Amino acid sequence: MNNFENSYGKLPENFYSITPPTPVVDPKLLKWNSTLAEELGLKFDSLAEKESIFSGNIPLNGTPIAQKYAGHQFGQFNPDLGDGRAHLLTEVISPKGERYDITLKGSGRTPYSRGGDGRAWLGPVLREYIVSEAMHSLGIPTTRALAIVSSGEPVYREAKMPGAIITRIAKSHIRIGTFQWFSATSDFKNLQTLLDYSIKRHYPDAKTTAEFLRAVCLKQAELVAKWMRIGFIHGVMNTDNCLISGETIDYGPCAFIDEYNPDKVFSSIDNFGRYSFTNQSKVIIWNLAQLANSLLILHENEADTLDEFQEIINEAAVYMSQQYYIQFALKLGINSPIKKDEHLINELMTILAEANADFTNFFSSITNETKPYDFMNKKPYLTWEKKWHSRIQNIPKAKETMRQANPSIIPRNHNIEKAIQSALSDNFDPFYTLNEALKNPYNYIEKSDLTKAPGKDEKVTATFCGT
Numbered sequence: 001m002n003n004f005e006n007s008y009g010k011l012p013e014n015f016y017s018i019t020p021p022t023p024v025v026d027p028k029l030l031k032w033n034s035t036l037a038e039e040l041g042l043k044f045d046s047l048a049e050k051e052s053i054f055s056g057n058i059p060l061n062g063t064p065i066a067q068k069y070a071g072h073q074f075g076q077f078n079p080d081l082g083d084g085r086a087h088l089l090t091e092v093i094s095p096k097g098e099r100y101d102i103t104l105k106g107s108g109r110t111p112y113s114r115g116g117d118g119r120a121w122l123g124p125v126l127r128e129y130i131v132s133e134a135m136h137s138l139g140i141p142t143t144r145a146l147a148i149v150s151s152g153e154p155v156y157r158e159a160k161m162p163g164a165i166i167t168r169i170a171k172s173h174i175r176i177g178t179f180q181w182f183s184a185t186s187d188f189k190n191l192q193t194l195l196d197y198s199i200k201r202h203y204p205d206a207k208t209t210a211e212f213l214r215a216v217c218l219k220q221a222e223l224v225a226k227w228m229r230i231g232f233i234h235g236v237m238n239t240d241n242c243l244i245s246g247e248t249i250d251y252g253p254c255a256f257i258d259e260y261n262p263d264k265v266f267s268s269i270d271n272f273g274r275y276s277f278t279n280q281s282k283v284i285i286w287n288l289a290q291l292a293n294s295l296l297i298l299h300e301n302e303a304d305t306l307d308e309f310q311e312i313i314n315e316a317a318v319y320m321s322q323q324y325y326i327q328f329a330l331k332l333g334i335n336s337p338i339k340k341d342e343h344l345i346n347e348l349m350t351i352l353a354e355a356n357a358d359f360t361n362f363f364s365s366i367t368n369e370t371k372p373y374d375f376m377n378k379k380p381y382l383t384w385e386k387k388w389h390s391r392i393q394n395i396p397k398a399k400e401t402m403r404q405a406n407p408s409i410i411p412r413n414h415n416i417e418k419a420i421q422s423a424l425s426d427n428f429d430p431f432y433t434l435n436e437a438l439k440n441p442y443n444y445i446e447k448s449d450l451t452k453a454p455g456k457d458e459k460v461t462a463t464f465c466g467t
């Protein structure tokens with residue numbers, strides 16, 4: 001039990017700052033993810049011990065660190081990033097032999113805090129817990145949430161809010177931005193060290209820089225295609241929020257699409273729709289090109305490397321498109337799509353956009369063979385439906401494929417918002433209920449309000465970073 005082992009903290013000092021969390025006055029455990037704790041082989045003696053550790057009041061294993069990174073934020077390079085309100089407590093080796101970071105977020109200022117207070121308030125912490133755990137249950141690679149501890153201290157945003165700390169579990173926190181940091185400072189030696197460390201930790205089969213780059217490209221393209229299959233908009237796909245491991249990270253202004261609109265943006269700071277629903281598949285390629293660019297300086301004297309990396313990025317764009325169609329074909333019961341299916345998918349998505357159809361409930365309805373919407377009885381849809389039915393009629397287990405690709409419940413923005421509002425009046429029941437309901441999203445058969453699209457007054461139109 002509690003098989004801790006720190007490897008990142010043994011890297012050279014340019015990788016991080018040794019910095020303890022700032023203690024809080026009155027830590028109270030609001031949520032403990034016992035299933036995850038068990039998966040990680042974690043055991044603690046008492047509630048008080050958990051409250052002290054996961055508030056940052058006492059160390060878990062060795063010296064906590066804040067990781068240094070840089071990154072492109074909305075296309076602008078910022079060399080001054082790093083964990084400004086997060087502390088890597090330790091790594092744990094799970095009983096299955098997998099290594100994970102255990103990190104606090106909202107645990108106080110670090111040398112990378114810039115003007116920030118190093119804290120988080122309860123709302124974004126609950127949001128990250130709900131959405132990251134839901135993503136896991138939906139089968140999307142993601143960081144996880146182990147614990148929420150309230151700090152007993154206020155955090156000042158637009159108003160005075162209750163402070164909280166979330167414990168995040170990740171395969172690692174190495175970002176594209178971590179590579180950018182060493183590349184931008186022409187720190188060849190540490191860049192090579194980071195590359196070697198990343199290969200060893202995540203892609204042990206990669207023998208060259210190019211193989212590493214290609215492996216990250218595949219993982220990220222698959223990830224974004226899976227996001228899109230469930231209508232997820234990350235909202236802030238900056239290169240510092242893009243993990244080498246291919247897990248989703250940073251549930252800030254993220255949101256799920258209700259009615260389908262390919263250009264949908266929720267984030268209040270995404271003025272130009274850079275990270276809109278559809279743009280995600282383009283921006284990820286842009287981000288991967290930044291990784292390629294960072295790695296190039298390790299191969300400056302090799303004439304072919306630029307061409308080779310360019311080719312990998314070009315292939316990544318093709319692969320991204322293939323992955324998108326593979327994921328959407330599953331939603332229609334097609335498990336080995338052919339080129340023609342792309343047209344079938346595009347046609348449907350145009351119909352859905354024109355009908356303002358609820359993304360999740362539409363796919364759920366065709367999985368359950370119901371027709372709750374008017375447009376489903378009108379000509380454009382009926383014509384499409386005929387083509388679709390003839391396409392899948394001879395596919396064995398098409399319905400089963402659909403059932404595994406189309407969730408009936410997702411963490412809808414208005415329900416998250418209700419859970420947060422209620423928690424602010426000390427009633428955590430909606431938070432607990434929502435979490436429970438999201439544990440089995442493909443087999444959720446209850447007819448609860450949680451599956452309903454938001455009413456006019458319930459619609460969340462904008463989300464915020466929560467910093």
Ligand code: AMP
Nearest residue numbers: 081082083084085113116117118119467
């Ligand atoms: P994010 O938008 O969460 O990806 O954060 C972008 C950068 O701002 C990272 O370097 C964070 O560590 C930093 N940051 C965000 N919020 C805070 C805060 N309240 N205090 C200090 N740093 C922060």
Ligand code: MG
Nearest residue numbers: 240241249250
């Ligand atoms: Mg971030």
